[in-house]
Amino acid sequence: MALLVSLPGGIPDMAWFLLLLLPAACLQAGNSAESNRVNTFGVNQPAHLSGVQGGSIEIPFSFYFPWELAKDPQMRILWRRKYLYGELIYNSSSGFIHEHFKGRLILNWTQPQTSGVLRILDLNKKDRTVYFCQIHLNTKRGVQSWQSTDGTQLTITHAVSKTMQSPFIVTSAVTTAGLEDTEGQRNPSLVNLGAIIGVVVATAVLITPVYVMLIFLWWKKRPAD
Structure with missing residues (x-):
């Protein structure tokens, strides 16, 4: 119409x-x-993460792109730290791991997935920095590479000690220790007090019959009414 x-x-x-x-x-x-x-195209990462010293942390990531992949895309995931296009710490294709992270980096990702997780084990204070995920792949328009521009800021906190976590246990231990220390040695004050009480009781036992006898004799000798 x-x-x-x-x-x-x-x-x-x-x-x-x-x-x-x-x-x-x-x-x-x-x-x-x-x-x-x-x-x-781009890479998605959390802006901030916090881990505990001695523990582990997982940095999730995902990426997207408009190009049609080549027959053999040869996807590679690289991780850098400190600043944009900074120090290389991991390369999925060559297996390279920075000396500082030897035995502490695990990448949970397989081609052709577009998401995964980087896990860092046994965290320490030097791990506190910014981490950037970088993508490399072959497309029908050639090799393309890009990365996150903001990255993930990782902060490390101190682990809470066991004494801080269990104050009641610590108090109990201190009390027990105090009892053990004094078990073999009596308090002098308590010893003196016991001795005094013993003397008083003994004196009372000896004097009481005498007073009873005196009262009886006085009662016998009083004039009759």
Whole structure:
């Protein structure tokens, strides 16, 4: 169904011409927006992560791209640290691991997956820095490579000591230790107090019969009423 628009002056041909141009303009605009959306690439990483000294941390990552992969894409995942395109610490294709991370880096990723996890074991204070994931792959337009621009800032915190975690156990141990220390040696004050009480009791036992006898004799000698 077509909409006929008559312009002043009676020239309907011009109206048809304008109507024909509108779909073309709309189509061009749509293609431009679609092109901008599709022709993008990047790497997703968390901005910040925190790990405990002596523990481990996992840095998840994912990537996307607009190109059609070559028959043999030869995907490679590289990890760098400190700054953009900084020091190389890991290369998935060659198996390279930086000396500082020997035996402590594990990459959970297999080609052609577009997401994975980098795990760092036995964290220490020197691991505190920014980590960048870098992607290399073959496409039908040649080799393409890109990486995260912001990376992941990793902070390391000190592990809480066992004494801080279990104060009641520590208190109990201290109390027990105190009892053990005093078990073989009595308090002198307690010894003196016991001796005094013993003397008082003994004195009372000796004096009481004498007082009883004196009271009895006094009662016998008192004049009769």
